[in-house]
Amino acid sequence: MPNFADRQLTLLTNFPLPPLPLPGGAEVRNSYLEPEVQVIVRAFARKFYVAEAARVGIFGINPGRFGGGRTGVAFTDPVALSTLCGIGHALPRQRRELSSEFVYRFIEALGGPAEFYQHFYINSVYPLELTREGKNYNYYDAPALIKALWPDMRRSLSEQTDQLTLRRDVAVSLGRRNGDFLRRLNDELGLFKRIEVLDHPRFLMQYKRKALADNVARYVDVLGGLLK
Numbered sequence: 001m002p003n004f005a006d007r008q009l010t011l012l013t014n015f016p017l018p019p020l021p022l023p024g025g026a027e028v029r030n031s032y033l034e035p036e037v038q039v040i041v042r043a044f045a046r047k048f049y050v051a052e053a054a055r056v057g058i059f060g061i062n063p064g065r066f067g068g069g070r071t072g073v074a075f076t077d078p079v080a081l082s083t084l085c086g087i088g089h090a091l092p093r094q095r096r097e098l099s100s101e102f103v104y105r106f107i108e109a110l111g112g113p114a115e116f117y118q119h120f121y122i123n124s125v126y127p128l129e130l131t132r133e134g135k136n137y138n139y140y141d142a143p144a145l146i147k148a149l150w151p152d153m154r155r156s157l158s159e160q161t162d163q164l165t166l167r168r169d170v171a172v173s174l175g176r177r178n179g180d181f182l183r184r185l186n187d188e189l190g191l192f193k194r195i196e197v198l199d200h201p202r203f204l205m206q207y208k209r210k211a212l213a214d215n216v217a218r219y220v221d222v223l224g225g226l227l228k
Helices: 004-013 035-048 078-084 098-109 113-119 143-163 176-189 201-207 209-225
Strands: 027-029 055-060 120-124 129-132 166-174 195-198
Touching: 004 035, 004 143, 035 113, 055 113, 055 143, 055 176, 078 098, 098 113, 098 201, 098 209, 113 120, 120 143, 143 166, 143 176, 166 176, 176 195, 195 209, 201 209
Parallel strands: 055 120, 055 166, 166 195
Antiparallel strands: 027 129
């Protein structure tokens, strides 16, 4: 049986682009087709997803162009990839991406990347990067876009859960609106017994930064509780 790194990379590189053009001027990009990103994704999985254990799936919306859309590793910008995860690369190191900064704060509070990724797997409901007019775009930003991407979102969630052997008792949504759609998908697919919903890291960093310590503690409480 192929190891986790090979299964993940096969899943992501073979994930289909939707029929084009997308509604509302949205653009889609599969960064996993880029050789440099493939090297990073494989190196990350071989370092942190070694054990063939059932992990809790944590699902964001879709990759941002400065974080997972650039590195191929969800919620991991180039700075976090090198300095916190120890994965070397030649990607430009620009300012930190807000979501990535928050995610690695709670990862550190839960024991650091090596410990955290033994128990959790992070990716997105829709795994390909979406932009509009050069800016990040969410799959739920237009009803017509949701409709166009829904079959691929079903495929994404099913394949990640089955092929990466995620736990079926629970999954976690990063983002409350994302959680609404994750629950709808789960109602159709019957993959998880329940969905835990947390405020999105970018929302917390952008609008609730004064309560950063409390918000990190909330994540630690909820995610840590899933390991008991």
